[in-house]
Structure formats: structure tokens, C-alpha cells
Amino acid sequence: MTAWKVPATKQYFSEEDIEFITERFKDILRGNSFLTMGKYGEEFEKKFAEYTGTRHAVGCNSGTSALELICRALNISGKEVILPSNTFVASANAIINAGGIPVFADCGDDMCLDADDAIKRITPRTAAIMQVHIGGIISQSTLKLQKVCKERNIHLIEDAAQAHGSELNGIKAGAFGTAAGFSFFSTKVMTTGEGGMVTTNDAALADKMKSLREFGKVKTGIYINYYTAMGYNWRLPEVASLMGLRQLASLPKFVKRRQELAKIYDDEFAGSPDIKLVEPADKKGHNYFKYLIILPNHDRAAVHKALEAEGIQPSGYVYEMPLHRQPIFPESNRLSLPKTEFVSAHHLCLPVFYSMTDEQAHYVAATLKKIIAGMKTRK
Secondary structure, eight states: OOOOSBOSOOOOOOHHHHHHHHHHHHHIIIIISOSBSSHHHHHHHHHHHHHHTOSEEEEESOHHHHHHHHHHHTTOTTSEEEEESSSOHHHHHHHHHTTOEEEEEOBOTTSSBOHHHHHHTOOTTEEEEEEEOGGGOOOTHHHHHHHHHHHHTOEEEEEOTTOTTOEETTEETTSSSSEEEEEOBTTSSSOOBSOEEEEESOHHHHHHHHHHTBTTBOOBTTBSOOBSSOOOBOOOBHHHHHHHHHHHHHHHHHHHHHHHHHHHHHHHHTTOSSOEEOOOSOGGGOOOSSEEEEOSSSOHHHHHHHHHHTTBOOOOOSOSSOGGGSTTOGGGTTOOOHHHHHHHHHEEEEOOOTTOOHHHHHHHHHHHHHHHHTSOOOO
16 A cells, blocks of 8 residues: 555544544444434434535435435436536436436536536426536536526436535535435545435425335334335444534534645645636635646646655546546437536646645645646647
């Protein structure tokens, strides 16, 4: 395993967090609570809903499950859902697995869904538009899509997998649409290792998703195994909820620290013609899950490898190959989405995580500038 001078990401649990989680998990193991979707799961759902400013939250075992729960509960089968091509495959998988038809649209300069391009793709078969908060950015386009969806009776789904703690105009991610799906995967701003959450203001929708995450069961009198829909096992274990409770309590300080690190990068790269910043609409509300830059004049792969040679692990991509160019979507391979194709080919994500030091951030920035200065520009 590489001993990185600066890793791409690193989860953080304080000693107090570790004590809280382990002591309560011991209590669970002694039989004083159910192992899955018990009292801590209910508490996590309640507190997550309160944090996002929504009425309901539904815990599940992954961000992918969260999106599919939404798509199934909204009954999108046989209908179209417009989404950005610049997203993780789980966004499209959730639509397809729920029987829907993904319709890929272009992105804007902030790498999030371009509202005008999405609106052009609305047809009588459109059931929803899925806005993906790429890198944690809540785009201004969300507001335009919100308005259009309301006017046309179309659902707005938020793929908020990367947007824990992000906000726009004082509204948190998860509170803009009909429902939103969050991921708690290991790399996220807050993590439970694996896990997910749906937020919504619709009580009936929340109840439906709670049924779907447990095989479609609906308790009827004394009957437990009574099924009204085809569901799956998407439950969230109690130990994940314990981690989630502690991570949620720390989320404000996690976001604040990431914003401080982003400011260091911003200052280091100010005025550079070779390093273009991907600017969020609301810097004060951005969680900086990813610190995104565009390298318009240099070979990205060469820069990536040079950073690794200096002990710096780039923080993945969002995403290096758009979905409309992926072999699993052959029917879309000839689609032209120029902005998506450009940003996918030229962006880079720099390390940013809560326990990262100022010195590490300055080292990353200085190293990147040195690498670029020593490279030939792309013709």
C-alpha cells in the first residue's frame, strides 16, 4: 500500500466518537437493541431530516439504494428520467432498475446539469428530472429546474450523494425536490462505510420507501409478511446508524475545514491561465466534497501521474468518462454533449479532507504548479 504524503481522502472519527460507537454497539451485541433498523436507525433518520430541513428521512444500505427507492416509489417504470451524463453510473442504474428510461443531458460550467438542455429534452413521457450535485455543488440551475418541474408536474429528484451539508440560498441539499438520495460511502464528507438516506417532505412517499426497503412488507393486523409491492433488502444496520449519528454531529465542522482548505487552493491558483477553478454558485454553502479544477492546456493523465510520483493521490474524478460514452449505453454513444465531454476530459480533483493540514494543501498546490510549469502545453 502506497504511503502517500497526501492521500486523496481520509475518514475522521474522534476518540469520543469511537467511544460512543463502541460502547453502544457493545450494548446492542448484548441484546439490548435490534441489530438492524432499531432505535439508533430511527434516531439517525429523525436527526438527518431535521438537519436537511425536511419532514422525513428513510435510511437504507447505500446511496444507490436511496436513488432506486425514490425511483420505485415514484413509479417511473416505462417513463423517462432526464439526468446529466456527467454522473456516477448509480444514477442511471437506479432509473433502469426501477424500469425507467434514462435520458442524458449536458452540463454547465459548474459540471452540474444544464437546465436549458434538460428542459429541451422534456417529453410527454418525462416523469422526473434528476439533478446531481456533482462534487457537492448545488448549482443555480437547480432553482430553474425546480420551477419548471413544478409548472409541468414533473418530479425533481436530487442525487445528493456528494452534497452532505451543502446549501444554496440557505436551503440544504435534500430539500429542493420531491426526494433526495444521499450516500454514506467511505469517501464521503460524512461516512458510515456503506449506507444511504432518502429525504422528502411527502409522508406517503416516505412510508412507501420504508416498505420497499424491507421487501415491500406492510404490517396488517397480526400479519408481518404481507406484501403490497416488490421490494428488496435495503436496510441500514444499527452500527452504521451509530457512526452516522456521530458523523452528522460533526458535519458542520467537517464542512468548515474543507472550506478553509479550498480557500488555500483558491489563493494559490488565483490568476493562473493553466488552472481554471470550477466555481460553486454559493461558496459559503459548498461542502467541497471535491475541489475541482480544469486543466485546459495540459495532458491530464501526465499531470495525474506526476502528482502521484510526488506522493500526492488525486481525489478521483467526477467523472472521467461520461455515461453517454460508456459501453453499457450503446444507444447513446453517438450523442453529442460538448460541455460534458470537455469537462470530463480536462478536470482534476485535488485532495481535501477534514484532517488535512494547511501545509499539505500548500504542498499540493506548489507541486501542481511546478509540474505544470515544467510541461509543454497541449497543442
